[in-house]
Each structure stands twice: as C-alpha cells, then as structure tokens.
Amino acid sequence: MEHLIRTRDLLKTTLHQSTQLDFQIHQTTTNISRINHTIHSSKSHITNIACKSAIHHHLHLALPPVSAVFKVYQVVDELGNLLSDHPPPDLHHHLSLLKRFQQALTLLTNTSNLAIIWVQDIKQFLNTSDNFYHYNVSKTLNLLHELNGYEQRCYLKHGILRVAFENLKDEFTNLLITNSFPLQVPSTLFSSGDDESDVFDSLPEALPSSVVQNLQAIVACFACNNIDTCMQVYIKVRGKIVEKSLEGLDLDYLEISLTEFDSVQVIEGYIDEWGRHLEFVVKHLLELEYTLCEHVFGQHVDTWTDCFSKIALHSRIQSFIKFGNTVTKGKKEAIKLFKLLDIFAVLNDLRPDFNGIFGGKPCSEIQSQTRDLIKKVVNGACEIFRDLSAQVELQRLTDPPPDGTVPRLVTFVTEYANELLDDDYRPQLEQVLKIHSSWQNDNNFTKGVFSVQVKSIVKSLELNLEIWAKRYEDVSLSYIFLMNTSYYLSKNLNGTKLGDLMGESWLKRHEGYVEYYTTLYLKESWGKIPAMLSNNDRNRITGFNDAFDDVYRKQSGWVVCDKSLRWKTCQLIMEVIVPVYKTIVESGSTHSPNKYVKYSVESIENMLTSMFRSKLDKYGNSIKSTSLMGKIKNVVAGR
Structure with a gap:
C-alpha cells in the first residue's frame, strides 16, 4: 500500500x-x-x-x-x-x-x-x-x-550536454574576443593634464548591445550547471583587454620604493602622473568593466562582483595604492606635505567611484588597502603641518646671511604659507585636519585651527629674525638685515592670502619697522662722519677720508634687496654726507684743499649710489626664476 x-x-x-x-x-x-x-x-x-x-x-x-x-x-x-x-x-x-x-x-x-x-x-x-x-x-x-x-x-565526456556546453563555451569566447577592444587612452595622460579636450564626455560602449544580449543568454544557460566556466573565460579575455588599454602608459614608476631616509623629491615628478593615471583607471577603465560585468552576469550578484574584482587586478590598482604608500614612507619634509595633499585630493575626488565599484565583498582587500593609504596620508600630512613651526625654530641654530639680505627661510616660509592658503590646498588641508581630529575624538576642532597654526609659523619666523639680528657683530649690519626683512614682509605679503591672514595692522607694523631701522642704520653708520669736518682744515678732511673709507669698505658687501628701498637708503646717506662735504670741498677757506681732498663730490655721489648692489641682481633673478618647489629644494640642500 x-x-x-x-x-x-x-x-x-x-x-x-x-x-x-x-x-x-x-x-x-x-x-x-x-x-x-x-x-x-x-x-x-x-x-x-x-x-x-x-x-x-x-x-x-x-x-x-x-x-x-x-x-x-x-x-x-x-x-x-x-x-x-x-x-x-x-x-x-x-x-x-x-x-x-x-x-x-x-x-x-x-x-x-x-x-x-x-x-x-x-x-x-x-x-x-x-x-x-x-x-x-x-x-x-x-x-x-x-x-x-x-x-x-x-553530462559525461562526449555526452550530448557536455558537448553542447563546450560548444556554447566556444561561442561565448568567440563573442568576447571578436568584439572586445582596448579603451583608447586620452592624450591628456601624456601631458600636464591642463588640456581636457580629449577627456571622455561619457563612457563608450564596451560591447555592442546585441553581443551583450547573446552573452547574457549563454550565461543564463550555464547558470544552472557551471557558471564558473563563463567567468573564467570572461576574466581571461577582459583582463587582457584591460592590460592592453594600459600598454600606452609607462607605469614602471609604480614599483619605485622609498625609505624613511629618502626625499620625496626623488619621485615628486611622478605624483601628478599617478593622479591622472589613477583617475583614468578608476573613472573610465574600471567603471566600464564594472558596468559590463553587471550587464553580463547581473542576475548573479555574488558571481559578477567576484568576476569584476579579478578583472580589476589586471588594472594594477594595487600597484597604484602601493605607490601612494611609497610617498608616505619618504622622509618627513616640508615638500612632502604638498605631495600628501595632492594624493589626498585624488583619493577624495575618486571616493564615490571607489565606493561604487569596489563596494562589494569580493573587493574587500582593495577597500582595506585604500583605507590604510588614506589613514597614512592623513596622519602624515597632519604630522608635518603641526611640526612646521618647530622646524622653523630649529633654523635659529644657523647663522643669518653675512650680507644682511633676506634669508632663504623667510622667502620659503612666506611663499610656503601662501601656497597652503591657496584654494588648491587650504580646503584639502582643513578637511585632513578635520578627519584626523575625528579619529582622535577631538570635539573642539574648528576651521580656525588651520589659521592659528599658520600664524604660529609666521611668529616663529619673526622670532628667528630677532635672534639672527643679534648675532651680527656690526650693529649697522643688523639694522640693514632687519630693514630688509621688514620691508620684504610688509611689501611682498601685502595683497596676498598670508598678508590678509596676518592682518593690516601686522603689515603696517612691519612697514613702520622699515623706517625705524633705516633711521637707526643712518645714525649708527653715517651720522658721526659730518662732525669730523668741523676740525681744523687738515684733520677734518683726512679724518673724513679715513672714516668714509672705513664705512664704505665695511658695507661694500652689504645688500639691500629691494631696488626702491636701496635707492631710498642711498639718497638718505647722500643727504647726510654730500651737502656738508660739498661745502668744505668747494670752500676757499682751506690753504690747500686739493692736497687733502681724496674724493670729488661727484665721486662721493657715485660711490654712495652704487652701494648695496653687489649681490642684488643675482638675488633678484633667483627670486623671479625659482619656483616654490625649487626654493624648498634649495632650503633643504642649504644653498
């Protein structure tokens, strides 16, 4: 029953x-x-x-x-x-x-x-x-x-279904191979990236829609049997297409390694390339593969995300992440902050794309590696930025310029700060500081932290100037030094982002310092010489000659950096010396004036107007022709 x-x-x-x-x-x-x-x-x-x-x-x-x-x-x-x-x-x-x-x-x-x-x-x-x-x-x-x-x-060997599925596999392979072509690399990847005429307006079609439909039909047939067969073929064919798409780019730099003692300057030229190349790989190449993978295997979520993760490895995405880590390993130096911010900007811009195409479980390793890179970039950038003030203080151990010119550190720090305040870097750095603060559970973080830190760097620099000025044995040279630096800070920062940050009163104060130190310089160097002309005929001329020669000789190697300031200073010296000297030389009260007069009035004027020039042209040219990064290199190298 x-x-x-x-x-x-x-x-x-x-x-x-x-x-x-x-x-x-x-x-x-x-x-x-x-x-x-x-x-x-x-x-x-x-x-x-x-x-x-x-x-x-x-x-x-x-x-x-x-x-x-x-x-x-x-x-x-x-x-x-x-x-x-x-x-x-x-x-x-x-x-x-x-x-x-x-x-x-x-x-x-x-x-x-x-x-x-x-x-x-x-x-x-x-x-x-x-x-x-x-x-x-x-x-x-x-x-x-x-x-x-x-x-x-x-389903056994030579069985009807076994042969039928082998034939379908061949058809699947043939459809892929005959219709798959490498993605054309935009010409912008071979230049500075300023010309965007060749950038994709929209992603091209990876495969014709009719081919995709045929692939979908074959996958659906395999789904009840062995879909891995289709996946293996698909990964092999599309993986090679991804590799061929990158053949036109020289990506050997991705394998460069650095130690903590190596300067990032060794690879700084590759960082901009890295950003453009990574954007192409993620936003164009892998986005195309992600979309195609979803269309072909879309009914099988676990399958197609795993399939895409394997194709992504052919794009060398992990090598791109490795290169970013290489930059973070380099020596901690000022230039490295900008490079870390460049990397952060690229990763931050690509964050939605990364989350979109690498969000699945099969891409968890890439997700983890990317998070680790971002963590290193953020921590490294914050560490360098917060240590800048201390790095400026360390420069106090060095000697000031022997000719009284503006130290390279002054030009470097002010232009470095202006670069940080620029719209290209300030938003990035503020975001980095905010992220780092959130990791530290610091609820007191505000955007003002950035400004306070920049002001702290400038104040450390001002203290350096005061300490350096005291190291000059000749007080007059210390006044020339302070006059030069105050003029540079008041005039060169006026109208800049750093000048706006420091404030108008700060700029006015340094402008007043120029007048103050100029007066002190004239009094200390040339103020006592006219009194020598009040002695008897012989002594007043010979005394003047000796005093003038001594001051002129000492100051012949001194430099006033700005042309207008130099001209003004020379005019003030002439106002102190020339009128009195001219009166004595041209006066008939002397018994034999030509016997003791060493210089004519015209010679004195020419000598005074030619002062403070010896290194000015060389200094001025270097300022005009040297980029900020070049100055950073010079400061680091001590040149």
Missing part, C-alpha cells in the same frame, strides 16, 4: 511536466526500433502475465507510465539530434532547444522513476519459478534503469 501512495504522489508531480511536452510528443515521427520492439514485447508479456495472475489490476496501472517513459525518450532523442548542429545557425533557437532538451531529460528521469516503482512491485508478486515472465519483467526493469541514468550520462 505504501508503494501505491508513493507512486500516486510521484505521478501527480510528473503529470504537469508530461503535459508541457505533450505537443512535442505528438509531433515526434521518428521511432526507435529498439524502443518500439521493447514496448511491444513488454506490453505482450505483461498482458499475458495479467491474464494468468492475481495482480491484473497492478499490471494495468503500470503500463501507462512505462509507455510514457519510451515516448518521452523519443522526444529526448529527437531534440538531442537537433542539438548536434555547431555552430548553431541561430543562437537563441539553439539555446531554446538546449533548454527543452534539459527539461525533457528531467521528465524522462522522473517518469522512469515512477515506472520503475510500478514494475518493481509487479516483480515482487511474480513467482520466481515462472522464469519466462520473470525474465521479461526483469528485462523491462533493466531498460527503465538504463533510461533513468540517461540524463547523468549526457
């Missing part, structure tokens, strides 16, 4: 499938001689048994499922013959045949399972001594078992 209940349930399950194939069954005109012979033979023997035994009812119930098995097999055999065409004239029709063939195989297996149960029940009721009937029932049962295993055999 239990067997009958199981048989009834299985029969209901297969009834629906039998109905679906009823149309194909009735259309089948090909008869297989061995199957027909077995059907008639089995029917004859089973009918004879039914007439002679008590299991007549069971035998009549077994005949329909047995007959159905052989009819289904006829459909399976016909569909199998149609699948042998390769390459298929119509891919979608071929895939439809394959799907129907698989459905027919499933129905064959289920129907044979039902028939086997009925025939096994019959066999149990037969008398083993009735060899003739027992033999024929066993023969029928063996044939049913053979048909029951037909579906499994189709």
Whole structure:
C-alpha cells in the first residue's frame, strides 16, 4: 500500500511536466526500433502475465507510465539530434532547444522513476519459478534503469550536454574576443593634464548591445550547471583587454620604493602622473568593466562582483595604492606635505567611484588597502603641518646671511604659507585636519585651527629674525638685515592670502619697522662722519677720508634687496654726507684743499649710489626664476 501512495504522489508531480511536452510528443515521427520492439514485447508479456495472475489490476496501472517513459525518450532523442548542429545557425533557437532538451531529460528521469516503482512491485508478486515472465519483467526493469541514468550520462565526456556546453563555451569566447577592444587612452595622460579636450564626455560602449544580449543568454544557460566556466573565460579575455588599454602608459614608476631616509623629491615628478593615471583607471577603465560585468552576469550578484574584482587586478590598482604608500614612507619634509595633499585630493575626488565599484565583498582587500593609504596620508600630512613651526625654530641654530639680505627661510616660509592658503590646498588641508581630529575624538576642532597654526609659523619666523639680528657683530649690519626683512614682509605679503591672514595692522607694523631701522642704520653708520669736518682744515678732511673709507669698505658687501628701498637708503646717506662735504670741498677757506681732498663730490655721489648692489641682481633673478618647489629644494640642500 505504501508503494501505491508513493507512486500516486510521484505521478501527480510528473503529470504537469508530461503535459508541457505533450505537443512535442505528438509531433515526434521518428521511432526507435529498439524502443518500439521493447514496448511491444513488454506490453505482450505483461498482458499475458495479467491474464494468468492475481495482480491484473497492478499490471494495468503500470503500463501507462512505462509507455510514457519510451515516448518521452523519443522526444529526448529527437531534440538531442537537433542539438548536434555547431555552430548553431541561430543562437537563441539553439539555446531554446538546449533548454527543452534539459527539461525533457528531467521528465524522462522522473517518469522512469515512477515506472520503475510500478514494475518493481509487479516483480515482487511474480513467482520466481515462472522464469519466462520473470525474465521479461526483469528485462523491462533493466531498460527503465538504463533510461533513468540517461540524463547523468549526457553530462559525461562526449555526452550530448557536455558537448553542447563546450560548444556554447566556444561561442561565448568567440563573442568576447571578436568584439572586445582596448579603451583608447586620452592624450591628456601624456601631458600636464591642463588640456581636457580629449577627456571622455561619457563612457563608450564596451560591447555592442546585441553581443551583450547573446552573452547574457549563454550565461543564463550555464547558470544552472557551471557558471564558473563563463567567468573564467570572461576574466581571461577582459583582463587582457584591460592590460592592453594600459600598454600606452609607462607605469614602471609604480614599483619605485622609498625609505624613511629618502626625499620625496626623488619621485615628486611622478605624483601628478599617478593622479591622472589613477583617475583614468578608476573613472573610465574600471567603471566600464564594472558596468559590463553587471550587464553580463547581473542576475548573479555574488558571481559578477567576484568576476569584476579579478578583472580589476589586471588594472594594477594595487600597484597604484602601493605607490601612494611609497610617498608616505619618504622622509618627513616640508615638500612632502604638498605631495600628501595632492594624493589626498585624488583619493577624495575618486571616493564615490571607489565606493561604487569596489563596494562589494569580493573587493574587500582593495577597500582595506585604500583605507590604510588614506589613514597614512592623513596622519602624515597632519604630522608635518603641526611640526612646521618647530622646524622653523630649529633654523635659529644657523647663522643669518653675512650680507644682511633676506634669508632663504623667510622667502620659503612666506611663499610656503601662501601656497597652503591657496584654494588648491587650504580646503584639502582643513578637511585632513578635520578627519584626523575625528579619529582622535577631538570635539573642539574648528576651521580656525588651520589659521592659528599658520600664524604660529609666521611668529616663529619673526622670532628667528630677532635672534639672527643679534648675532651680527656690526650693529649697522643688523639694522640693514632687519630693514630688509621688514620691508620684504610688509611689501611682498601685502595683497596676498598670508598678508590678509596676518592682518593690516601686522603689515603696517612691519612697514613702520622699515623706517625705524633705516633711521637707526643712518645714525649708527653715517651720522658721526659730518662732525669730523668741523676740525681744523687738515684733520677734518683726512679724518673724513679715513672714516668714509672705513664705512664704505665695511658695507661694500652689504645688500639691500629691494631696488626702491636701496635707492631710498642711498639718497638718505647722500643727504647726510654730500651737502656738508660739498661745502668744505668747494670752500676757499682751506690753504690747500686739493692736497687733502681724496674724493670729488661727484665721486662721493657715485660711490654712495652704487652701494648695496653687489649681490642684488643675482638675488633678484633667483627670486623671479625659482619656483616654490625649487626654493624648498634649495632650503633643504642649504644653498
């Protein structure tokens, strides 16, 4: 009884499938001689048994499922013959045949399972001594078992399904290879990046839509069997396309390594290239592959994200991350702050793209490596920025310029600060400081922290100037030094971002220092000389000559950096010396003036107006022709 209940349930399950194939069954005109012979033979023997035994009812119930098995097999055999065409004239029709063939195989297996149960029940009721009937029932049962295993055999080597899927794999590969082409590299990647005429307005189509549809259909067919087969082919073909897309770029620099003792200047020229190349890889190349991967394998989320993660490795994305880490490993120096901010700007701009295409679990390693790089960049930039004031203080151990000129550190610090305050860097640095503060759970962070730190750097510089001025043995030279530096700070910073930050009162104060130190310089250097002309005729001229020669000789190597300030200073000296000297020289009160007069009035004027020039041109040219980064290098090198 239990067997009958199981048989009834299985029969209901297969009834629906039998109905679906009823149309194909009735259309089948090909008869297989061995199957027909077995059907008639089995029917004859089973009918004879039914007439002679008590299991007549069971035998009549077994005949329909047995007959159905052989009819289904006829459909399976016909569909199998149609699948042998390769390459298929119509891919979608071929895939439809394959799907129907698989459905027919499933129905064959289920129907044979039902028939086997009925025939096994019959066999149990037969008398083993009735060899003739027992033999024929066993023969029928063996044939049913053979048909029951037909579906499994189709997947074995040289089986119909195995061959069909191999053919589909070849078709999948051919579609990819013949329609995949490398992405053209924009010309901007070979220049400074200022010319954007060649940048993509929108992503090009990776593959024609008709090809994508065919790939989708093949993937859907493989989905119930072994989709990894399609993935392996896809990764291999598209991975090579990604590699070919990058062949035009020289990416060897990505493998450069630095130690903590190496200057970032060694690789600074590659950092801008790195940013442009990474943007191309992420925003264009990988975005294209991400979209295509989703279209082809989109119905299988885990599959297509894993597929994309493997293709992404062909873009050398991890080498790009490695290069960023290389920059963070370099020596801690002023120039490195700008380079870290450049890297942060690139990563920050690409953050939505990174989150979009690398957001899946299969890309977790890339996510982790990127987060680690951002952490190193942020920490490194904050450390350098907050240490700048201390670095300026360390320069107090050095000596001031021997000619009283503006120290390189002054020009460097002011232009460095102006660069930090520029719109290209200030927003980035403020964001970096904010991120770092959030990591430190510092709830007191404000944007004012940035301004306070910059002001602190300038104040450290001002203190340096005071300390350096005291190191001059000649007080007059210390006044020239302070006059030069105050003039530079008041005039060169006026109208700049740093000048605006320090404030108008700060600029006015340094402007006043120029007048103050100029007055002190004149009094200390030249103020006592006119008094010497009040002595007797001989002594006042010879005394003047000696004093003038001494001061002029000492100051012949001194420099006043600004042309207008130099001219003004020389005019003030002439106002102190020339009128008195001219009166004495041209006066007839001397017994023999020409005997003691060493210089004519014109010579004195020429000598005074030519002062403070010896190094000015060289200094001025260097200021005009040297970029900020060049000055940083000179300061670091001590030149």
